[in-house]
Amino acid sequence: MTTRTAVPATAVPGPAVPAGISAVADHAETADQAGPADLDHAVPRTGRTKPGAHDPRPPLARRERVLLRLRDTTDAPVVATTVALHHRCSPTGWRRLDWADTGRVRFDAVTGQLTVTALVAGEPHELNLPDPGGARLAAVIRERVAATVLASSRVPLDNGTTALVTARRRPDTAEVLWVVLLPDGVDPTDPMIQSRTDDAIRILRSTALP
Numbered sequence: 001m002t003t004r005t006a007v008p009a010t011a012v013p014g015p016a017v018p019a020g021i022s023a024v025a026d027h028a029e030t031a032d033q034a035g036p037a038d039l040d041h042a043v044p045r046t047g048r049t050k051p052g053a054h055d056p057r058p059p060l061a062r063r064e065r066v067l068l069r070l071r072d073t074t075d076a077p078v079v080a081t082t083v084a085l086h087h088r089c090s091p092t093g094w095r096r097l098d099w100a101d102t103g104r105v106r107f108d109a110v111t112g113q114l115t116v117t118a119l120v121a122g123e124p125h126e127l128n129l130p131d132p133g134g135a136r137l138a139a140v141i142r143e144r145v146a147a148t149v150l151a152s153s154r155v156p157l158d159n160g161t162t163a164l165v166t167a168r169r170r171p172d173t174a175e176v177l178w179v180v181l182l183p184d185g186v187d188p189t190d191p192m193i194q195s196r197t198d199d200a201i202r203i204l205r206s207t208a209l210p
Contacts (some may be wrong), residue, residue: 058077058079058081058086058088058094058096059086059094059096060081061083061172062172063172064081064082064083064084064172065081065082066079066080066081067080067081067082067140067144068080068136068137068140070129070133070136070137072087072127072128072129073112073128073129073130074128076088076089078127078129078137080137080140080141080144082144082171082172083098083099083170083171083172084096084097084098084099085097085099085102085116085125085141087125087127095125097116097118097125098170099141099144099145099147099148099171100148100168100169100170100171100175100177101118101119101120101177102116102117102118102119102141102145103117103118103119104116104117105117105138105141105142105145107134107135107138109131109134109135111128112128112129112130112131112134113126113127113128113129113134114126114127114128114129114134114137114138115127116141119179147171148168148169148170148171149166149167149168150167150168150169150176150208150209150210151166151167151204151208151209152164152165152166152167152204153165153200153203153204153208155196155197155199155200156196157183157186157193157196158192159183159186161183161186162183163180163181163182163183163186163193163196163197163200164180164181165178165179165180165181165197165200165201165204166178166179166180166181167179167201167204167205167208167209176209178201180197
């Protein structure tokens with residue numbers, strides 16, 4: 001299954017200047033492989049669990065493994081796994097953001113505030129973490145997000161700017177997610193934009209994807 005989504009320039013990780021983004025090529029790990037950020041291990045599970053709002057364990061999918069466990073300044077558990085970031089937000093329960101859907105990551109070392117936004121619209125995950133936990137978690141998040149990137153390519157646009165087309169792979173299902181990063185003010189429904197980004201996707205699919 002292949003999914004495509006278009007996102008504004010402000011949603012991507014890093015400096016996110018539309019005309020100044022470097023193309024990246026990497027290979028994602030599958031969910032049952034250990035990565036360099038493996039710091040902890042989850043108890044094996046036969047399927048996704050459904051803990052309650054006050055359960056210290058997040059709902060994990062099959063073969064999803066814990067990399068890092070922390071508690072924020074309110075003593076709420078925060079868990080990074082091979083697949084996603086989990087944060088318990090009582091009384092609503094656990095929030096989950098998959099690495100393949102993660103956009104920008106910001107960490108303020110002075111205040112300890114970590115802000116993680118999704119590629120699509122939605123409330124960001126805002127965590128306040130004691131030092132050095134926040135820096136460690138930010139590093140794990142950036143490493144896991146980078147591991148989902150398979151390939152990317154710049155696409156020149158008529159106004160002199162560029163779009164960025166990126167293929168990401170979900171580590172738990174191997175689904176490929178095509179992310180089209182557009183400069184501010186560019187209409188994602190413009191037929192010319194769609195045609196050029198579709199061409200870039202076809203080229204990457206045939207030449208860069210395993």
